[in-house]
Amino acid sequence: MAYDDLLDLAVLVAVEAAELVRVQRREGVEVAATKSSPVDVVTEVDRASERLIYDRLMAARPDDGFLGEEGASSESASGVVWVVDPIDGTVNFLYGIPYYAVSIAASVDGEPVAGVVLNVVSGETFTATKGGGSFRDGVPLRVGSDGTSPDPTCRSGSSAPASTTSPT
Numbered sequence: 001m002a003y004d005d006l007l008d009l010a011v012l013v014a015v016e017a018a019e020l021v022r023v024q025r026r027e028g029v030e031v032a033a034t035k036s037s038p039v040d041v042v043t044e045v046d047r048a049s050e051r052l053i054y055d056r057l058m059a060a061r062p063d064d065g066f067l068g069e070e071g072a073s074s075e076s077a078s079g080v081v082w083v084v085d086p087i088d089g090t091v092n093f094l095y096g097i098p099y100y101a102v103s104i105a106a107s108v109d110g111e112p113v114a115g116v117v118l119n120v121v122s123g124e125t126f127t128a129t130k131g132g133g134s135f136r137d138g139v140p141l142r143v144g145s146d147g148t149s150p151d152p153t154c155r156s157g158s159s160a161p162a163s164t165t166s167p168t
Helices: 004-026 044-060 090-095
Strands: 031-034 041-043 065-068 080-088 101-108 111-119 125-129 133-136
Touching: 004 044, 004 080, 004 101, 004 111, 004 125, 031 044, 041 044, 041 090, 044 065, 044 080, 044 101, 080 090
Parallel strands: 065 080
Antiparallel strands: 031 041, 080 101, 101 111, 111 125, 125 133
């Protein structure tokens, strides 16, 4: 089974959500709430992005399920569940560090089959489908012959507490 139709929809919606995030970032950002810790923050922009993604995916595929990081969810009648992080890297987003993305994946019967990660600031887009490979901006990604990436990098969230407003 090809999963290109799921990927195409995910990319289309991610582009629209990224534009919303980009515009709202310019207007200023505030912490709306914290989740598991003081550095696990959510902004109103996270919520707006998730609402947009949910609305677009459910309009296009109403029988699919949805699982969003900010709490939106619905059961699947089709076997497809969309798994979404509306701003992957919210702390970076909050502080204006240009490494945050819209992440949308589709799973079928619990197995991930298609996904997109779109860097909101740079526009760099990573996509993949089960059996179809993975790509950065349409260029195939390859693993080194020894099973490693040529330039592995590890990033994690900051442990610094977030303030209630971001620098602008």
